[in-house]
Amino acid sequence: MRIWDLHCHMSGVPGLTPEERLRALLVYADRMGIERLCVYMGLKWSQDPSPADLVQQNSEVLRAIAKYPDRAFGFVYLSAKHPEESLMELERCVANGPMVGVKLWVAEKCSVPDIDAIIGRAAELKAVIFQHTWFKTNGNYAGESTPDDLVQLARRFPDVPIICGHTGGTWELGIRAIRAQKNLYADLAGSDPTAGITEMAVRELGADRVIYGSDCGGRSFASQLAKVHGAQISDADKQKIFCDNLRGLMLPILKAKGIQA
Template sequence: MIIDAYNNIWEASGTSDYLTAESYTPELILAHMDEAGVDMAVGCSLGQSIDNAYIASIVEAHPDRFIGFGQVNPRFPGAVETLRECARLGLKGIKLHPTLHGYHFADHGLLDPIFQAATEEGLVLLVNALDDPWCAPLAIEEISRNFPEAPVLIAHMGTVWNVTEALIVAERNPHIYLETSSTQLLEVQMAYKKLGPERIVMGTDWPGSHFALERAKIARAIPNEADRRLVEGENLARVLNLRTP
């Protein structure tokens, strides 16, 4: 099965010129998944507009196509309870977006309770980690190394300038994986050479990119078919304990 690790689905809210005023629906993403031969995809809310109940409703309507990840802002009171509610809704992971939500990742006071609760609930943690000072891979490691039973996906691999850190962190922490959306082809090739195929998961960050483009990048970076199967779905299925045909 082809399983994509990171995408966004939402209903329009507000009047912002950046993303949130327009809906990107399950029907639209499914059409693009089918076009590219993607069987299942992780779906999250935008960082700007968290709606965990909506994500859960999409999974309920399409359980064979979507894997729901919730989202919390650790700075908000009740963040841990929100995380536990995501687990009760049947969501399989939690997205964290330090840049949009205004916290540095190496903050034990904020993040330790989140990681502890995720460990207890059996949830995967997806960290939006584009190249910025809020969530450098070494900061992610500072928190996650104390919670090795909670798998972490470093979204975007820290591209551009933090990729080297991401490779170091993933190499020495077997519970940390690198997700490929927004990365350059060369960066995926670097990860494959340094880590092998077992620690990389394909993600698209739809609608920011399209599944066919991401699959073409992965095919170019990882020519070995068996290794590519790991990156395009088998690794994530293992991390999430998914039963696949």
């Protein structure tokens, strides 16, 4: 099967430079049969990045993907706390650069109105939009979004596809939270490979709204691939989850940039 990994980081990976770390990831990806990696955030993360942090981390990803353009796609790391500077990074890295997606993390909840300009411009550029979400038993970070926050955003942009990162971590709740919002997609990455996650996602959302990701290097490729390989679903649905759904979301911007995939 073709496998594209939606959810990859260069943290927790050996290497002193972005290029070395992406190369290390690709060694393992080759071993596991993964064709393409989507990479975002740099060598040292900040949960509440300043504009300068965003620029540095995005520049590190730009360096890495420039070394391996046939294997890795870059997503620009943005923050709704800094909408103007984030729009500038969106122009630098996507409109005028090689990146093809947007990554939003935990600095500010995605339900706030300040994020709307970022989402609107990303949609104009046909960029894939990925928002981290979590339902934490002991409470989220102050700016950390839940799937419920993402539903609020998705309702304001009903025609824009958005990926729900981690499907909220507590996936039984996350799947139910996004079920009725048809422009939201479930990212399988990051939770433990417990039995039933992929089957429930396919049953409740449909196979067309489920996407494989690993959250490497915080998680192994093998444990996250197992969620799909071991699922009691058809091979056709596995292929959708492993590659076809993500590739379908990315094709408009890839075509616009002349990228073959």
